[in-house]
Amino acid sequence: MEQSVAADARLSSAAKVLREIATTAVEMSDLIGLGQLYGRLGASRASTNMDGDVQKELDVLANDIFVDAFRRAPVAAVASEELSESLALDPTAPLVVAMDPLDGSSNIDANVSIGTIFSVLPALPDPSNLDAHFLQPGRAQIAGGFVVYGPQTSIVFALGSGATEIFILDRRDRVFYQAASDVRIANDSPEYAINASNYRHWDPSIRAYIDDCVQGAEGPLKRNYNMRWIASLVAEAYRILLRGGVFLYPGDQRPGYADGRLRLIYEANPIALLAERAGGSATDSLRPILDITPSDIHARTPLVFGSSGPVELVARYHSDPQFSAERAPLFGKRGLMRL
Ligand SMILES: O=P(O)(O)OC[C@H]1O[C@](O)(COP(=O)(O)O)[C@@H](O)[C@@H]1O
Numbered sequence: 211m212e213q214s215v216a217a218d219a220r221l222s223s224a225a226k227v228l229r230e231i232a233t234t235a236v237e238m239s240d241l242i243g244l245g246q247l248y249g250r251l252g253a254s255r256a257s258t259n260m261d262g263d264v265q266k267e268l269d270v271l272a273n274d275i276f277v278d279a280f281r282r283a284p285v286a287a288v289a290s291e292e293l294s295e296s297l298a299l300d301p302t303a304p305l306v307v308a309m310d311p312l313d314g315s316s317n318i319d320a321n322v323s324i325g326t327i328f329s330v331l332p333a334l335p336d337p338s339n340l341d342a343h344f345l346q347p348g349r350a351q352i353a354g355g356f357v358v359y360g361p362q363t364s365i366v367f368a369l370g371s372g373a374t375e376i377f378i379l380d381r382r383d384r385v386f387y388q389a390a391s392d393v394r395i396a397n398d399s400p401e402y403a404i405n406a407s408n409y410r411h412w413d414p415s416i417r418a419y420i421d422d423c424v425q426g427a428e429g430p431l432k433r434n435y436n437m438r439w440i441a442s443l444v445a446e447a448y449r450i451l452l453r454g455g456v457f458l459y460p461g462d463q464r465p466g467y468a469d470g471r472l473r474l475i476y477e478a479n480p481i482a483l484l485a486e487r488a489g490g491s492a493t494d495s496l497r498p499i500l501d502i503t504p505s506d507i508h509a510r511t512p513l514v515f516g517s518s519g520p521v522e523l524v525a526r527y528h529s530d531p532q533f534s535a536e537r538a539p540l541f542g543k544r545g546l547m548r549l
């Protein structure tokens with residue numbers, strides 16, 4: 211009984227957090243819509259984040275704007291891509307929020323969709339330190355989702371044990387209206403998304419899968435595929451939720467990319483929550499993303515998500531001995547038909 215009262219209280223707190231995110235997204239949408247017209251976006255405030263990327267002004271601004279929003283919500287601590295350490299807010303609050311304040315930031319100047327990704331977790335009653343709140347598996351999320359600032363500004367979220375929902379901002383009255391409820395990802399789709407310029411750095415399983423997709427109807431998968439790469443996770447996720455497909459950002463041989471590029475707690479986890487709630491899947495190639503216990507607030511993970519058929523197929527390329535045997539270097543290019 212006590213437990214369910216606490217769970218209800220957390221859920222209504224999470225709804226408050228979502229409302230604060232939606233309100234802030236309207237402000238962000240205005241700023242992003244101005245592009246270079248926004249006077250404060252000068253190169254002078256560019257700095258370097260932990261990845262060594264040049265941070266666009268907007269990354270920093272988005273971080274500050276969302277942190278301020280979380281100060282008005284029942285949030286005990288924030289972890290952010292733009293903050294090297296987690297930040298304490300109201301220690302009595304029941305929730306913590308991890309966020310990527312601006313995702314796809316290499317696209318800002320190109321006028322391509324970007325977004326904000328968020329993960330809402332229960333605050334631990336007695337954490338050993340502030341980061342401990344965030345080192346819970348994604349399955350513990352009370353809410354998760356993202357905002358995409360594109361031709362439409364949309365918020366996509368799952369709250370509590372609920373389904374994946376989409377609301378679109380009507381810019382005329384600055385209100386989000388529900389556009390889709392209980393979104394379902396198609397179980398199968400011949401569309402994949404991967405940055406193929408990293409081909410030479412991938413492991414043999416990913417190469418074999420993409421080789422087979424590229425061979426199309428003449429290859430072992432016996433169907434023609436289509437490829438998309440926006441380099442904006444939120445935009446790819448939105449497309450996949452609406453029309454299916456699979457997204458892959460695998461680990462690769464480049465220094466620092468052993469676990470890929472994407473961050474577990476504030477990129478992969480919320481996207482995985484939305485994918486699973488929509489009947490799709492999300493893995494690190496093999497394990498469900500939501501079952502992984504993060505080792506660090508900025509830990510990375512390989513990410514494969516989308517329609518469950520292709521996500522499972524990618525896992526087979528990693529685990530099925532028949533597939534592996536045919537990929538052995540001795541065989542060079544595989545000659546056997548497998549399917
Ligand atoms: O430039 P790459 O290596 O293709 O990576 C693109 C990926 O990096 C990201 O931009 C990473 O997010 P940030 O922009 O928040 O760093 C994803 O949105 C996107 O999927």
Ligand SMILES: [Mg+2]
Nearest residue numbers: 310312313314
């Ligand atoms: Mg990102």
Ligand SMILES: [Mg+2]
Nearest residue numbers: 291310312313
């Ligand atoms: Mg970012």
